[in-house]
Amino acid sequence: MATEQHRGNPPADRGPGYERRDASVKGLLQFAFWMAVVLVVTLFAMRFFFDYIKKIEPLGQPASPLAQENVRELPPSPRLQVHPHDELVDYCSDQQQAVNSYGWVNQQAGVVHIPVDRAMDLILARGLPARAPGDAPAGAPTLAPPMVAGQTDVEGQCGYLTEPRPTAGNEEAGQKK
Numbered sequence: 001m002a003t004e005q006h007r008g009n010p011p012a013d014r015g016p017g018y019e020r021r022d023a024s025v026k027g028l029l030q031f032a033f034w035m036a037v038v039l040v041v042t043l044f045a046m047r048f049f050f051d052y053i054k055k056i057e058p059l060g061q062p063a064s065p066l067a068q069e070n071v072r073e074l075p076p077s078p079r080l081q082v083h084p085h086d087e088l089v090d091y092c093s094d095q096q097q098a099v100n101s102y103g104w105v106n107q108q109a110g111v112v113h114i115p116v117d118r119a120m121d122l123i124l125a126r127g128l129p130a131r132a133p134g135d136a137p138a139g140a141p142t143l144a145p146p147m148v149a150g151q152t153d154v155e156g157q158c159g160y161l162t163e164p165r166p167t168a169g170n171e172e173a174g175q176k177k
Contacts, residue, residue: 092158098113102115
């Protein structure tokens with residue numbers, strides 16, 4: 001077998017184990033010279049070609065919308081948010097303000113909104129209509145378990161805003177989630 005390894009003495013037909021002739025310095029220098037000539041010719045040809053194209057066909061308006069200072073068009077929807085965390089904070093504060101304030105929903109119909117805490121107090125004072133235990137319709141949702149003392153009751157997209165936002169000196173707190 002050709003891949004068989006010989007144990008003991010190496011075979012006699014094997015050479016010295018290195019290349020006996022050196023690389024041709026003349027051949028390497030000729031290759032480097034002609035490579036440099038090809039590169040220089042290519043650079044001049046590209047320069048000539050680009051100048052020629054500019055003369056026969058103008059490029060028109062710049063492709064970048066930022067190059068035109070007086071005209072700025074918005075891209076089509078959906079757009080990326082520039083500061084999503086700040087916008088979420090604003091949204092959540094608007095929601096909290098709407099939940100905790102008085103205001104008109106429809107003034108002509110006389111419909112108002114009141115704070116949730118006040119609405120709960122009114123429900124406790126007036127009560128709700130009650131049913132007999134066996135009158136619940138089939139498939140009716142069950143009530144959620146009560147909150148354990150010490151837990152927060154914040155859910156939804158604004159829930160993570162109750163945790164402290166990591167700052168430059170407090171990066172470890174944001175990474176330990």
